[in-house]
Amino acid sequence: MRYFKLVVFVLSIMVATSCKENKKETEEIIETEVEEVVEGTKIEKTISVTMSPKSDSNVTGTVVFTEIDGMVTMEGTFSGLTEGVHAIHLHEKADCSSPDGTSSGGHWNPTAQPHGAWGATTGFHKGDIGNMTADAEGNATISLTTDEWCIGCGDDTKDIMGKAVIVHQGEDDLTSQPSGAAGARVSCAGIIE
Known part of the structure; x- marks a missing residue:
């Protein structure tokens, strides 16, 4: 049972870390798109x-x-x-x-x-x-x-x-x-x- 809790704990940390990295990547992508829109405002x-x-x-x-x-x-x-x-x-x-x-x-x-x-x-x-x-x-x-x-x-x-x-x-x-x-x-x- 302890082993099971340890596996669940390790998986939770991995998911949290993965979500944080995905969030960071998403934020970078959104930031890049905003910059393109701002640069694209030239008429x-x-x-x-x-x-x-x-x-x-x-x-x-x-x-x-x-x-x-x-x-x-x-x-x-x-x-x-x-x-x-x-x-x-x-x-x-x-x-x-x-x-x-x-x-x-x-x-x-x-x-x-x-x-x-x-x-x-x-x-x-x-x-x-x-x-x-x-x-x-x-x-x-x-x-x-x-x-x-x-x-x-x-x-x-x-x-x-x-x-x-x-x-x-x-x-x-x-x-x-x-x-x-x-x-x-x-x-x-x-x-x-």
């Missing part, structure tokens, strides 16, 4: 648009917008351009239906500012991205990160959804009103889901 949205040729050009490309914690990064790659400097803007409407791209309206300017260089203290349109340079093969890239935009946030002064990306034939002089005298629209993509 990330991405939208990619494909550029279509306009005005009898061959200009194509892809523009990817990514928003993380209130900052939107635009990464664009283009081909079929003539060598040199080309303007790129966001326009009012995600409508690329017309052959010359004019169905996209004018520059996106929700705060009624004068046209200008991005970030200028004298003012600029929220769509005044600026210029990019195409190489001898007609390829160009552009990158911009800003807190002036958002993706689908519903703020009329920041939301790029429903706008269009337009690449122009020429260079934006960053001063002519209202559009920088950049010439024909040679590629267009609506920013839509």
Whole structure:
């Protein structure tokens, strides 16, 4: 009988120790999951648009917008351009239906500012991205990160959804009103889901 009590006592200690270790492992697992949730609270949205040729050009490309914690990064790659400097803007409407791209309206300017260089203290349109340079093969890239935009946030002064990306034939002089005298629209993509 003593032997039986001793076995029961030893088993009780083993079960208690085992439960304590399992509890510790469970607590560690829960803690890890909470950390992942906290780290996962970063708001990330991405939208990619494909550029279509306009005005009898061959200009194509892809523009990817990514928003993380209130900052939107635009990464664009283009081909079929003539060598040199080309303007790129966001326009009012995600409508690329017309052959010359004019169905996209004018520059996106929700705060009624004068046209200008991005970030200028004298003012600029929220769509005044600026210029990019195409190489001898007609390829160009552009990158911009800003807190002036958002993706689908519903703020009329920041939301790029429903706008269009337009690449122009020429260079934006960053001063002519209202559009920088950049010439024909040679590629267009609506920013839509």
